Amino acid sequence: MTPHMSAIEVSELVKQFAAESPPALDRVSFRVARGSITGLVGPDGAGKTTLLRLLAGLLHPTAGQLHVGGLNPAQRDPQLHDWIGYMPQKFGLYEDLTVAENLNLYADLRQVLGQERQQRLARLLSFTDLARFTDRYAGKLSGGMKQKLGLACTLLGQPRILLLDEPGVGVDPLSRRELWKMVRELAAQGMTVLWSTAYLDEAELCDRVLLLNQGRLLASGTPAELKAPLQGRCWNLAGFSAPRRPLLRQMLRRPEVMDGVIQGQTLRLVLAPEACCPPPAELDAGANCHYLPAEPRLEDAFITLLGGGPGGDSTLAMLTADRQQTLSREAVISAQQLTKRFGDFVATDNVSFSVRRGEIFGLLGPNGAGKSTTFKMECGLLKATSGQAHVMGYPLDRSPSQARQQLGYMAQKFALYGQLTVAQNLAFFSGIYGLKGEQQQRKIAQMVSAFALTPYLQVLAETLPLGFKQRLALACAVMHEPPVLFLDEPTSGVDPVTRREFWSHINGLADKGVTIMVTTHFMDEAEYCDRIAFIYRGRLLALGTPDELKEQIASRDCPAPTMEQAFIRLVEEADQ
Template sequence: MTAAPVVQARGLVKSFSGVPALDGVALDIPAGRLTALVGPDGAGKTTLLRLVAGLMRPGAGSLHVLGLDVAAQPQAVQDRIGYMPQRFGLYEDLSVQENLDLYADLHGVAPAQRRERFARLLAMTDLARFTGRLAGQLSGGMKQKLGLACTLVRSPDLLLLDEPTVGVDPLSRRELWQIVQQLVADERLSVVVSTAYLDEAERCAQVFVLHQGKVLAEGRPQSLCEPAEGLCRIATPPAGMPARTLQARLLDAAASIIDAVPEGGEVRFIQRPDADPARIHALLGDAACKTVPARLEDGVLTLLRAQQPTEVPHLPDERGSGHPPEPDDQAPAIEVRDLVRRFGDFTAVASTTFSVRRGEIFGLLGPNGAGKTTTFRMLCGLLPASSGHLRVAGVDLRTTRAAARRRIGYVSQKFALYGNLSVAENLAFFGGAYGLSGAALRERIATLLQQYDLTQQAHARSGDLPGGYKQRLAMAAALLHVPDILFLDEPTSGIDPLARRAFWRRITALAAAGTTIVVTTHFMEEAEYCDRIVIQDAGTLLAIGTPHDVRQRAGDGGAADMNAAFIAVVEQARAQLRHVEAVS
């Protein structure tokens, strides 16, 4: 006998200020399984989860959760579910154990049940060694695991996870998913997760693709691959051509190509069913090509592209973005030597050395808590170094940080503009801060509004924009003064794959124009856009080189994907450190 759906929606509608976030959604989510919600920014994923959690009332339609009418019995639903929103509310001044105790108190967990429950959760999340540590002192991945443990202090019948791995490194992502899959396997727990990572959705039993508040498609991951079956290819660029250059050429041919992304030094692309073979051949040039099976990401992107016009993003004008390096100009854009940063007795960055060439895309990678954010903030002039040599844009950052800041642009991980100002007002404000005014400022704003497809949103309140539009606005603001170096701190965290492709197409154009790009990211596919990458852990530089160099170091002859290579490099270094400590 088939179990009743844990979530059943019919004609579900929810609007905000007259704009529908959900528009007639109908779905059945099966019990005892792992179900994914995917779709572009603004598709309605978070709204749907909040309705299921009983935190909002639908405008129309019916919604039953665990057999209960959510609109009529929201508290009864909340008593039986666990809900972990994107920004889970840990109390950073409390320890790990105190956070668990607090949430157990809030949920009325009997003292007799806590010892066994806490022991299992701490073992599952590998936090047993850190029960006395303040939550505010945990790495991002550890905070996510503690948030999940607090959500599970009571045993729910349904677990809702909204983007649980945003801003989390590949190691922590893997650990978090192992926990979730263990819960489903051992307890037959029903789990619904929204995610921007389609490789995560591929692990789920059922996937719902949302678009503009409607269910665009649903089914097992294998069935959702079918729209792209027979259309997926891998192209190997000729020697000397970066994969991102070939990818950009393919993406720009939107009439023939659905999607293209760098992967393992090659380019994976989806051609349109009606594409002219001669046109594809011309685009590939001397690149070797082979057909490969479709995966979930290919199928979902094919479905989403069919809903949108085939247009190419407006790209930066190479004459006005950055300063292409002269052939005889060999001075690095950034030079770091023996860089150290201490916080009291704790060394966050230990004697790091590297340089970044002008016009290079350079990636800073590492697990949560590895020291890469500290390194990044020192490079931007936001944090002074404890010791070492640091020159950025030809300026010694240890003595003249203000002079360097005038030549750099910075996009932070969190939206750092003024949410109560419109898009145009934000650009005017930051343009003035950079010393622009009058006709020159108006012309620059108009150019960036067009390049970042923000013209229609120019008078919209920036705080109300979807995540992808906020990211575009942050980029536009950082580029107002045409900086020599652009720093990007996890710029696509939580952004859907379509928005990530458009973002990186613009970054590729900026680098081609001579702008130096330094980026931190937890999306390992984005490391493939970099000319070189650094991997740090525990404040120490573990690897530096091209993505191919790092894949080779991982021990698979350069064939490993970047997720596998990243995990291998970090785990090898940690195993070596444990061995040294054991011997000594």
């Protein structure tokens, strides 16, 4: 790539925040072509946000060179300020202002005035489909609409280069598809986009991908180039009669297997180089157990470049008492015609389902569909307008305190105390759950060991890397060994390796008889659930296993739909 073709050029870039710590970026070099979309992926703490902030001129490099549009961001050139649009990871708008007020504020900051302002605002409102919501407060928008508003504010200055830091986090597949369509249109008009993402299916749509790990550029190339070494190494194990979760753990213990996940009623496996599939006869999984070839995905390349997945055994599950031997499979979570109204708005409308002991039950639906409202009523955070919610036989409207003692809850947003250290949070939450003395100290030590928190015990919770924030939140939710666990998007924003680690804990707890209700926007995670309730416009649209939901929308044109295709088709059919 010749220099004049490059919108971004980085050479031997180093960023070090403290002399005694490893560099956040270590001699990183790459170029980004004009008018292209480049995906920036990597594990939590790989240096993605640091790189974007350097390119935006918000940080100064320790060493090396970087140029954006031929200019040096560290020199704070006014021209470069006009050329760059930067959308940070956290929602950076004003939640107590309306959509129109946020747009006008950003227009003031960009000095977009008069008739030009009106023209740009009209065009952006049409482009993002927010024209109907100009009077709605930003804090009341769904996750997808917030990201669209953030993008509209970023585009007000008509930037040539767009830096997006994980714009798809917390956004459902339909909204992500709309967001992607908008960004693809911008690139077609000549805009250069650098898109940091935790969704590898998103990165697969990029022109090129940069993979960072521990501050270093591990690999770069087109998605096809990165997937090529995986040809012949990806397989689906099907037709087995053994339970899925123990079989997955068995496969992940084998040296031939680098990675594996549950995919409906099959297991998706990635083999080590030159390895062969373990003979079905050795698996004790039934006479019909067999392998089917699978196409490599970018996530497979990501995992293998990092040396493989984290394995399937859970130290947390090993520390958890086995409830399967003493308790039956009766329903322990139930919703009976649950309804929640906010004024004239019906957020949840006559939703009914039940969850059996030891089951992983997923709640799916687009942003604003009512699944979070349903979820919060089931764990006692919201009172139902009508209907009944039960946990372990306790009605949440009449016995909320008894029900809450039976459950653990992990919030979608980091809900622990940011100004307390990790050790102080563990002590505080174990005390709330009634743990004292030697029992409390033993349980804290177990959680520290299970989640590898020792290096962070004296670190303020708000300064933790995202993956460790999530580990701490899960540790605090399970300290009292609850029989029921509510997880609201527990892996939102974390990388695939950390997601697999979390699901090894979730799978292990379920096999010990813990009942788990989970919400997620990762469609691969939906495949891990035993059953799924799909909620849209406040109503229960579909209920069944992942494979049953996929079969529901299968057709001659799409005989083997993915979970994401099923999600989008169910919404489209409901709209029609």
